[in-house]
Amino acid sequence: LAKTTQPISMDSYEGQEVNITCSHNNIATNDYITWYQQFPSQGPRFIIQGYKTKVTNEVASLFIPADRKSSTLSLPRVSLSDTAVYYCLVAPRNQGGKLIFGQGTELSVKP
């Protein structure tokens, strides 16, 4: 499984756009990139998943460059409730679904 590297923490203010970048230099051809959000004392919540280029849903956008060695989670206009830990994971499809979590990025949104 490809190893991921993210910033340990980030600070932002309400209303700003937040971009969290994850490095995964050893990503394999059949690996997908998935981001999860976790609040204290809760299980992780799926945010978005992608393979290449750009994916957008009602919560976030995921940008993946052509070489796929990194990805950027973009959260538009964050609010205080977006304060959480964000995890970037890389794993192959159709091979058991095992996920190995890195340390994640602790996002703090201030008023």
Add this chain to the structure above:
Amino acid sequence: GAVVSQHPSRVICKSGTSVKIECRSLDFQATTMFWYRQFPKQSLMLMATSNEGSKATYEQGVEKDKFLINHASLTLSTLTVTSAHPEDSSFYICSARDPGLAGGETQYFGPGTRLLVL
């Protein structure tokens, strides 16, 4: 998305007792479920992969006799912490894949179970 539940949400037990935690997929069938443990201010650590109808696969360093896993049906996996000790106190989280969904490798996580061993 798919819903995964856990029961109980928190449990306090005495040292030496066993504790069972249930993980259920509520609106889909999961042939594979996963169990994680998370200590304060740390990331999730995968403990084992629970396979319906077969033995669980444990990660390196996880004692299979200490953490018993039973995947009794396509919607239920249980984790039993046997002879619990204070160092087993942690946040236990399960997850399940819904292969029927588009993007079927997405894992959905339960809300977690807080275990405190006195």
